[in-house]
Amino acid sequence: MKTYFNTFILCFLTTYCFAQLSVKNDAYIFAKDALVFVEDDINLDDGTTGTDSRFYLRDEAQLIQGSGSTGNSGLGKLSVYQEGTVNNYAYNYWGSPVGAPSSDNNINAEFSVYNVLNDTLSLTTNTPAIIGTSYDGTSSPLVISNYWLYAYSPGTDYSEWDYIGDGTSIPAGYGFTMKGSTSGPQLYDFAGKPNNGDIFVDVAAEQTTLVGNPYPSALDAYAFIHDVDNSNMTGTLYFWEQDPTVNSHYLTDYIGGYASYTITYDPTANSGTGAYIESYLAATFETLGADGFPVNGSPSGTGTNASKSVRRYIPIGQGFNIEGATGITGTQQVVFKNSHRHYEKESSIDSQFFRANNSNSSSNLNQNLTNNSQEIQYNADGFQQLPASTDIRRFRLNVDFNNEVTRQLLHNFTPSATNGFDYGLESPNKSPNPRDSYFIDGTTPYVTQAHAYDIDLTIPLVVTIDQDMPLRVRIYDVQNFNDESIYLHDKVTGIYYDLTVLDFNTNLDSGTYSDRFEITFKSEETLTTNEFEDYSFSVFQNNTISQLVVANPESLSIDSVSLVDITGKQMFKKTILSNNNRYEFSTKNLSDGVYIATITLENNNKLSKKIVITNK
Known part of the structure; x- marks a missing residue:
């Protein structure tokens, strides 16, 4: 009717x-x-x-x-x-x-x-x-200034932006860039x-297409990403953000980057009751060169990540990038459908035009045509709060370069994750920077990665820097690990750093470190502590007399005792020539701070222990 x-x-x-x-x-x-x-x-x-x-x-x-x-x-x-x-x-x-x-x-x-x-x-x-x-x-x-009106479909280079400021029309579904007002x-x-019905946009393998929500309603990112007809894309949506404090139209002054977002539903997670898993990473700001790529040696000028957020329901008018899946041939298509549309207000915490994050947004005002009994919950930091179940876990790493640039990484753990690419759970690194860090699978760098949790798992962490500088790795948003340790293993020094206890700090020369660092859930101390404990072996710092003390009541055969600071710099390494029940090493000339003492037995078992030196 x-x-x-x-x-x-x-x-x-x-x-x-x-x-x-x-x-x-x-x-x-x-x-x-x-x-x-x-x-x-x-x-x-x-x-x-x-x-x-x-x-x-x-x-x-x-x-x-x-x-x-x-x-x-x-x-x-x-x-x-x-x-x-x-x-x-x-x-x-x-x-x-x-x-x-x-x-x-x-x-x-x-x-x-x-x-x-x-x-x-x-x-x-x-x-x-x-x-x-x-x-x-x-x-x-x-x-509206026509100077900044552009479209992009599909391509890889900065030169492939299409100028539309002359009044050029573009089809429904494609996005465009536009600067704001004074x-x-x-x-x-x-x-x-x-706009209504099926709306198609072109994609090509490992190339970017600028698209936008084409409907006068919110768009459900989950429905869009997981539509069976949309396997031609990687499943990650990318959102551009610029540093709002930079008041310049010159490309070489721009500081910006792409936030990433993907989402999936794992019916086996949360003890079999199922759970949505939303993966969002804020943009990493970098200075851009004339070619539109980050400039070598240029600091971000912000010292922090960007501040905007993306949620499941994409608002009216929001533009974003998608990327064609690896291996597709020629030009393929991705489709927007009416079935992806959803009534979600922007006053809801679940749908916001890409703007500054407000973790105090109002509660979900969703009035969708269908009943969703598993709404995504958010914590005080604005991140998804996972259901309390040890089969679904996550942590974030903040990798800081010279206190100027921070790359945030996210790792998900869920039963359905595989050792290959997991659509809706993993996001490739769309915009690698001269100073960067990422997880890796084969040769593909990821800013978001996923595995099924296994305490024996090791996760390679790649670091690349363009000049000598300090590096810091911090852990954040740790969920459902229940006070379990998460280690960064420096394979050069052999030291395991429990990131849940302290940050990892070091100084690195310029270069790419593809095989030095890994994330683990067990350390050599974990593997050998029982042997030491059987003999009441102990290591402690006596700050009253400025001495590192190694108590060895069973006179175990010790090969060496070494001490390094938290940057990995060795303070001393002492070779033990005779078996004693107690060893003392002066720390009087060392600066106050956190150190790692490592005792190596003749059978090559090791005990590493954090000590705090405070010279009075």
Whole structure:
């Protein structure tokens, strides 16, 4: 049944459902804080000569359409607001929920910034945005600089950006870049024919395509990523962020990077009850060169990771990058579908336009058409709080380079993970930097990796740096390890550092360290402590007399005693020539701090113990 509106309707309830919807002449629909669901098509103006019929989505109202096969049509317009989050010097990545008005119901119309973006005058009136030629956009009146309007599909090099500032139209589903206005966050009115149905975008192996949520509703990242027709991509979504403190239009001044997001559902996790596993990593800021890649030797200038966050439900207008899967041939496609659409408000913690993280967001206001009994929960740091089950674990590593750049890595543990690539659980490193760290599988670097947990597992950790500098590794967001140790093993020094107790610090020469560091869950001390304990063997620091004491009551055959600081620098190594029941070593000339004492027996078993030296 088709529903006609010849005057107007105000939608203030929670949900409105229609089989078909037609708005004629100068009538309009005004939906406020509500879901409007239409099973089949929408016609705005119903083929008449007037162009005044309107469909307004306001105060987080959204439109979802069902499985009907008829496309939307008409010369009237659906209007929906979205707010950009950057100033005139930084990019937002966008997608358009509407195309140019068209009476053709067989296609989703192409769009350009010239024909869908408007300045807001009142709740029901707007005026087309002015497309200017200067470098800076303004808010009053709304002027969009055409200098920064680009699309990208698909490619690998900076030179492959496609300029669309001349009014070039792009198909529904593709994204575009646009800088903001001098006032900062800017409200835009997207007005045109609402997109509907299957929307295809091109991908190619290991190449990037800039896409965007093409619907006037939120998009479920899980449904999009795990659609059986979307195996042509890697399963990770990448979101651009720039340092908002850098006020420059010069590419060589830009400081930015890509956040990564993926999600999966493991029915075997959480003791067989199942669990969603969401993997998000903030952008690592780096200075960019004229070729668009990070500059060798250039610090980020921030000292920290970026501050924005991504959640499962992608808001209206949000743009992001996808990457074609390794091994696909030629140009393949990825599809957006109505079944991926979801009613999730941006005031919910689960759906936010890519903006500054606020872990104190309101509780989930989800009013989806289906019941989701396993909502993702978040902790005080804004990360997913996993169900309390030891078969599903995770930790993050913060790898700090000279206190200037931090690469954050995430490792998931879940029963379904394999030793190969796990779609929805792992994210390749899209933007390697001159100073970087990553997990590795074969030759592929990962910023997010997954395994089934095994206490005997070793996880290689690669570090690459462009000049001599200090390196620090910190652990963060440790979940469901229940006070178990997580070690960084430095295979050069042979020392295991329990990251849950102290950070790892060292100084490295420039180069790539692909076989020096690994994450383990057992140390040599773990393997040999029982032998030492059987003989009441002990190592301790006596700060009163500034001595390292090794108590050996059973006179075990000791080969050597060594002491290193937390950077791995050796303070001394003493070869033991005779068996005694006690050894004492002066620490009077050492600086206060944390050290690692290692006792090696003649059978090559070792005991490493952390000591704290405080010289009075």
